[in-house]
Amino acid sequence: GSGKSTLVKLLARLYKPSNGNIIIDGYDIQKVELYSFRKQIGFVSQDPYLVSGSIIENISISNPEASKNDVIKVSKYACAHEFIMNLKDGYQTIIEEKGNSLSGGQKQRIAIARALLCNPKILILDEATSALDYMTEKKVLDNIKKMTINTTIIFVTHRFQNLKNIDQILVLKSGQLMEKGTHYELIQKKGLYFSMSNEI
Numbered sequence: 001g002s003g004k005s006t007l008v009k010l011l012a013r014l015y016k017p018s019n020g021n022i023i024i025d026g027y028d029i030q031k032v033e034l035y036s037f038r039k040q041i042g043f044v045s046q047d048p049y050l051v052s053g054s055i056i057e058n059i060s061i062s063n064p065e066a067s068k069n070d071v072i073k074v075s076k077y078a079c080a081h082e083f084i085m086n087l088k089d090g091y092q093t094i095i096e097e098k099g100n101s102l103s104g105g106q107k108q109r110i111a112i113a114r115a116l117l118c119n120p121k122i123l124i125l126d127e128a129t130s131a132l133d134y135m136t137e138k139k140v141l142d143n144i145k146k147m148t149i150n151t152t153i154i155f156v157t158h159r160f161q162n163l164k165n166i167d168q169i170l171v172l173k174s175g176q177l178m179e180k181g182t183h184y185e186l187i188q189k190k191g192l193y194f195s196m197s198n199e200i
Helices: 004-011 034-038 055-060 068-077 081-085 104-117 134-147 183-189 192-199
Strands: 041-044 122-126 152-156 169-173 176-181
Touching: 004 122, 004 152, 041 104, 055 068, 055 104, 068 081, 068 104, 068 134, 081 104, 104 122, 104 134, 134 152, 169 183, 169 192, 176 183, 176 192, 183 192
Parallel strands: 041 122, 122 152
Antiparallel strands: 169 176
């Protein structure tokens, strides 16, 4: 309830700001053509939307020209390849609309693969690994970091386990920016971040 999801939805132009401007690389994002802007953004939410169709179709939506090898590559980075291959028809497995035939963690990993396939300039993960266990989440985040060297990654979470290697942490409360810094800087400050990390 601190405004994390609202902030990233504004960045992705899913919401329009009621006042003020959002500037990325010197450009007011409201003045950039929407289709062109969206092509450069990868967005994965906590409960990603999947369409009725095959798994490969769901992943390829972000880049229809991608080859099957490209799809497999990003699926491996998202730790989705193994469970996909264990399904009856692999990548051709048909899933129900909204992905109701899959677990929450499986849906999230398919959505992460889909976001990676479009090679975004900005990748937004809004609680996108919340259904994964700690080790799988760590592996996915490590893989994403390796694959997206020239990508800005915005990772929204209330988990503290995987924040130690994040370049910049922003701590929000009631819509306000309270603290910012690295994990170690914020721990040393012994402020809000420190108190929240001790509670969890």
